[in-house]
Structures are given as C-alpha cells and as structure tokens.
Amino acid sequence: MRPVYLDNNATTRTDPAVVEAMLPFFSEHFGNASSTHAFGEHVGEALKKARKQLQALLGAAFDHEIIYTSGGTEADNAAILSALETQEGRDEIVTTTVEHPAILTLVAHLEKTRGIKVHLIGVDRHGRLDLDAYAKALSPKTALVSVMWANNETGTLFPVAELAEQAKAVGALFHTDAVQAVGKVAIDLKSTAIDMLSLSGHKLHGPKGIGALYVKKGVKFRPLIRGGHQERGRRGGTENVPGIIGLGAAADLALQHMEEERTRVKALRDRLEQGILQRVSNTLLNGDGDNRLPNTANIAFEYLDGEAVLHNLNKAGVAASTGSACTSGSTEPSHVLRAMNLPATALHGALRLSLSRENTGEDVDRVLEALPEIVTRLRAMSPAWLAREGADGAAVASHV
Numbered sequence: 001m002r003p004v005y006l007d008n009n010a011t012t013r014t015d016p017a018v019v020e021a022m023l024p025f026f027s028e029h030f031g032n033a034s035s036t037h038a039f040g041e042h043v044g045e046a047l048k049k050a051r052k053q054l055q056a057l058l059g060a061a062f063d064h065e066i067i068y069t070s071g072g073t074e075a076d077n078a079a080i081l082s083a084l085e086t087q088e089g090r091d092e093i094v095t096t097t098v099e100h101p102a103i104l105t106l107v108a109h110l111e112k113t114r115g116i117k118v119h120l121i122g123v124d125r126h127g128r129l130d131l132d133a134y135a136k137a138l139s140p141k142t143a144l145v146s147v148m149w150a151n152n153e154t155g156t157l158f159p160v161a162e163l164a165e166q167a168k169a170v171g172a173l174f175h176t177d178a179v180q181a182v183g184k185v186a187i188d189l190k191s192t193a194i195d196m197l198s199l200s201g202h203k204l205h206g207p208k209g210i211g212a213l214y215v216k217k218g219v220k221f222r223p224l225i226r227g228g229h230q231e232r233g234r235r236g237g238t239e240n241v242p243g244i245i246g247l248g249a250a251a252d253l254a255l256q257h258m259e260e261e262r263t264r265v266k267a268l269r270d271r272l273e274q275g276i277l278q279r280v281s282n283t284l285l286n287g288d289g290d291n292r293l294p295n296t297a298n299i300a301f302e303y304l305d306g307e308a309v310l311h312n313l314n315k316a317g318v319a320a321s322t323g324s325a326c327t328s329g330s331t332e333p334s335h336v337l338r339a340m341n342l343p344a345t346a347l348h349g350a351l352r353l354s355l356s357r358e359n360t361g362e363d364v365d366r367v368l369e370a371l372p373e374i375v376t377r378l379r380a381m382s383p384a385w386l387a388r389e390g391a392d393g394a395a396v397a398s399h400v
C-alpha cells in the first residue's frame with residue numbers, strides 16, 4: 001500500500017519542479033556568483049530572480065531585505081543576537097513559552113551566560129497568547145520581542161502584526177519565527193511593523209539547509225557569520241546557489257497554491273479532525289479552533305501514549321508525529337502542550353497530523369479507517385484507561 005505522509009510540519013517533500021529548477025546549478029551553472037567570468041554570470045542573474053520570488057511571497061518592500069541562511073534555526077539565532085548588539089542599553093527579551101527550541105534554547109543560554117532577562121509569555125488552554133502579560137512585559141528595557149507566527153505543534157496563529165505594533169511603541173525590535181507560516185498563510189511584510197522574520201525552505205516544499213532572515217530596511221543588523229561580502233556583508237560564505245534557486249522556486253509554487261492550501265487542504269484537515277473526534281471517544285483537539293494553520297491537526301487521546309498510537313499508525317502505512325520533530329522519541333511531554341495546561345490524562349497522548357497540498361482524500365480515509373481500531377486496541381491494554389472506565393462506571397452508578 002502507498003505510504004501516507006502526514007508529517008509536513010516536520011518537513012515537506014521537495015517539489016519535483018523545485019528539484020528540476022535546482023539541478024542545472026549543480027552542473028552546467030556551477031560558477032561562483034562572485035566571479036566575473038562567464039561561469040558566474042548566469043548564476044548572478046538566477047540568484048536575483050530567486051530573491052525576487054521570495055520577496056513576492058513575503059510581500060517585502062525591497063529584495064535586499066532578505067538575508068539567506070542555512071535554515072530557520074540560523075535565522076532565529078541571527079535575529080536575536082543581532083538585536084542584543086544593536087539595541088544599546090536594552091537587555092531584556094520578550095518571547096513565549098511555546099516557541100521552537102531554536103528560540104528557547106538560545107534565550108535560556110543568553111540568560112545564563114549574559115544575564116539577559118527573558119520574559120516568557122504563557123498561553124491559555126487553546127494555545128492563545130496571554131495578551132495582558134505581553135503588554136506588561138514590554139518596557140523601555142526590551143531589546144527584542146520574538147513571537148512565532150504559527151506554532152509547529154498545534155498550528156495556532158499568534159496576532160504578530162498587532163504584537164509588533166505594541167513592541168514598536170516601546171522602541172523594541174520585533175522578530176517572528178515564521179518557519180511554519182510562510183507558504184501557508186498570506187504575508188505582506190511591507191504593511192506591518194515586523195522588523196525581522198525567519199523562514200526555512202524545507203517546510204514549504206523547498207530543499208533542506210536553506211532559509212532566510214528578513215530584516216526590514218532601516219533596521220540595524222549585525223552579522224552572525226562574518227566573512228566575505230556576500231549578502232551585502234551580512235552573512236559571509238559562498239552562497240548556497242542550488243538552495244537559493246530551490247527556495248525561490250518553492251516560494252513561487254507556494255504563492256500559486258496558497259488559495260488551494262486555504263480551501264482544499266483545510267477541508268481535508270477538517271474532515272480528518274472531525275472524523276477522528278466522532279469515531280474516537282475521549283479525544284481532545286489541541287489548538288485555537290479556526291485561528292490555526294489550515295494544514296495542522298493536533299489531537300490527544302486520553303489515557304494513551306502518543307508514541308504507541310504513532311507506532312501502530314506507522315505500521316498501517318501512515319507517517320505522522322507526536323508533536324514535534326526534535327522531541328519525538330523522547331518520553332517528555334511536549335513543552336507546548338504542557339504550557340497549554342492539558343489535563344494530565346491527555347498530556348502523553350497527543351498526535352500531530354500535518355497535511356500539505358500533496359495529500360488526497362484517500363489519505364484521510366486511510367487514517368479514519370486505521371485509527372479508531374488502533375485506539376480501541378491500545379486502550380484495552382491500558383491500565384489507566386481500564387481504571388478510568390471503572391471509575392466512570394462507579395460515577396454513573398452513583399447517579400442512578
């Protein structure tokens with residue numbers, strides 16, 4: 001049976017058209033863009049076009065607002081470290097409890113080694129940001145705010161445009177980790193107060209190992225990687241030419257497919273989600289209702305271990321994850337679901353199903369066929385579930 005891939009928030013398949021666009025840049029057009037001879041010439045032109053393609057997806061005012069990086073993690077690191085250098089006299093960072101480790105690991109390190117004060121803003125049961133706490137945390141000491149656009153585990157969207165306005169009002173820079181949002185939701189940076197934005201190629205059917213940091217014109221930037229004059233001196237090192245070309249092609253395709261993602265993919269996701277909730281008892285939908293990425297479903301099965309559900313789904317030919325790529329395999333419950341205060345009975349039972357434009361109705365049917373039986377079988381072996389049934393039974397009896 002054809003395997004079903006529902007782990008697109010971990011990574012996506014590089015679109016065949018993207019691979020096609022990249023291939024010549026490994027062979028006939030292998031030149032270095034910095035060279036003045038003919039081998040480099042064609043490369044320079046192609047890079048310019050790719051930059052324009054990414055600019056269009058971001059709605060950026062200028063193409064030189066884009067700095068290519070090795071991916072989302074590097075872009076996040078570059079943004080935070082730059083802000084601390086340029087925002088003299090300010091030594092506080094405001095971010096959230098549900099950020100990706102690319103942010104959380106770095107800010108924890110900065111707190112420990114540089115005495116930077118980090119405000120971690122929490123979320124409610126649906127993953128919505130505590131806006132009062134956010135407003136209170138902002139001050140003239142805030143160097144940078146970093147709030148993700150879309151959460152990788154639940155797909156919940158944060159109101160980054162409004163948050164950026166608030167940050168601007170206290171003179172803080174605003175960065176957003178938009179790794180999961182770019183290509184899935186409409187973005188028009190020129191009409192926002194967002195100063196910096198991180199993205200990653202492999203989350204939007206582009207190649208791995210390429211990403212970008214958008215830095216709004218006029219915002220001071222200190223390079224993370226110093227070297228040659230590439231990227232206007234803001235990121236040294238020979239350009240990842242095939243990667244940049246691939247990211248441009250992926251951006252172009254993402255723009256073309258954006259409407260489809262919002263309608264067809266969302267309809268598939270909704271059918272999948274509703275189908276599971278109807279067929280399986282004691283399930284919780286994690287995330288903010290409609291205010292979510294159109295492709296992401298995060299569902300917790302009470303009294304079960306998500307890893308066990310996942311393992312059995314894998315055997316049925318369905319690839320998904322328990323929440324996040326990097327923490328899968330560990331027995332620690334997700335920091336995102338913990339921050340959302342999920343009931344203890346559900347904390348370990350989460351399953352993330354993340355779709356893309358490559359999924360079909362048949363993929364959804366496959367999950368809906370396999371999953372209820374898996375959950376029933378696992379619950380029949382779960383002491384916690386059996387104890388709960390007993391307890392419920394007693395509760396029912398006491399009401400008669």
Ligand SMILES: Cc1ncc(COP(=O)(O)O)c(C=O)c1O
Nearest residue numbers: 071072073100102152179180200
């Ligand atoms: C929200 C978020 N930020 C950052 C990253 C890291 O991106 P990359 O794998 O390109 O370093 C990811 C990928 O897992 C992510 O989901």
Ligand code: FES
Nearest residue numbers: 101324325326327
């Ligand atoms: S995706 Fe969250 S831990 Fe890596």
